[in-house]
Amino acid sequence: MRDDPRRRTPRTDAVLADPAVAEAIGRLGRARIKAALATVLEACRRGEVPPESVVRRLLEALPGSAASLRPVVNATGVVVHTNLGRAPLSAAAIDAVARAAGPTDVELDLATGRRGRRGASTMAALAAAVPDAGDVHVVNNGAAALGLAALALAAGRRIVIARGELVEIGDGFRIPELLESVGAQLREVGTTNRVRLEDYERAVDDPDGRVAFLLKVHPSNFRVEGFTSSVPVAALAGLGARAGLPVVVDIGSGLLTPHPRLPDEPDATTMLRAGAALVTASGDKLLGGPQAGLLLGDADLVHRLRRHPFARALRVDKLTLAALEATLTGPTPPVAQALAGRPEDLMGRARALAVAIGTDLATAVASEGRVGGGGGPGVPLPSAAVALPHELAAPLRLGDPSVVGHVHDGRLLLDLLTVPPEHDPLLAKAVAAVRGSAAAVGATGGATATAPEERA
Ligand SMILES: *Cc1c(COP(=O)(O)O)cnc(C)c1O
16 A cells, blocks of 8 residues: 555645746746646656656656747758748847847837837947938838838839749748739739840830839849849839839848858848839848848838838837847847858868767768858858768757758758857757667668758
């Protein structure tokens, strides 16, 4: 009778009173802990968990945070990885988000005690980063920025756009359908591979004044090669000036100035200097900040967009404002650091990591990273990786921390381009924790090598 686990199973309130459990309740909420505890106590009653281990088992079973999104080490070599939440924030931006999370002076002037302009310091930082913009505004994402421009400037009117720029951005969403969804009509010009200035000239020659603006969209996730031609923004701006029409440029990636490693990637400053009246872009691609949509350009146009009734529905919250300002004014964000990664440094890290993991399992290899869906289609970024048996792909994804690499030629590559150097020890630890799986899975032959992530 004394050994009956049912009788020795601790009482719920006794476990909940344990200091470590009480701390977890403060972090994760009582309901979650009680649900997890019920499962552990059930196992205890069945004799599967010794009574003295209940607290430890409970704590082990708890998630790291009250939200279920899990941090992942991005070892894919894809700098802006859509499935991994695009740009990782800099430490400065993360700190800014945490500080802004409570009550904050987002719309209060602490000097006067009166209402202040929402996000003024973020707008000032953005304006300072792009001095060629007459004014700036920020909305929820790139699609919202373009949608607001189309709604405010072209509802019931026409937008002239090249057929080769009718882009699907991802998850089945398409720029042309976005524009039409706010009541704009498209006047498509040219063909898939070629468009000339004359095509645009014919389209804007409209005595009824139905054309609202000329739109140029950067094909940020694909490349058309061969017999191609497009019309540069400067030429479109010249035509726009003659016809009295603004040119709107959706650059997508959010580069504010040219990047030496991505010569074909458009940037806001160059587009504005070429005569764009308005530039739209994302905040969480190559800018390396939070999800946001940037609107940069002619002061009157930006003012019209900011005061449009629907702008309120696209308004960013204080967390975004904080992260964006810190991204613009703080230390180099991870995306820019990854783009600056030198292959010889990366190879040095890969060799050291292979030694730390064990050269029986790991080899340092040259690899090729990519910018990803955020821009620079087809541009290879020379890098280095640690090659491992592909059977480790799934256990590493499911590990703590989760590590996502990519399988190439039958091997799992952990590409270091996208891993901050200070996370190298984390990778070594993660591999050490799962290295048994390589042999185990190899023996049963049951592994599939494909990682679920798209490397796009
Ligand atoms: C990514 C992208 C968008 C959409 O931006 P989101 O921030 O994802 O809404 C629009 N246009 C282009 C050219 C893009 O590359």
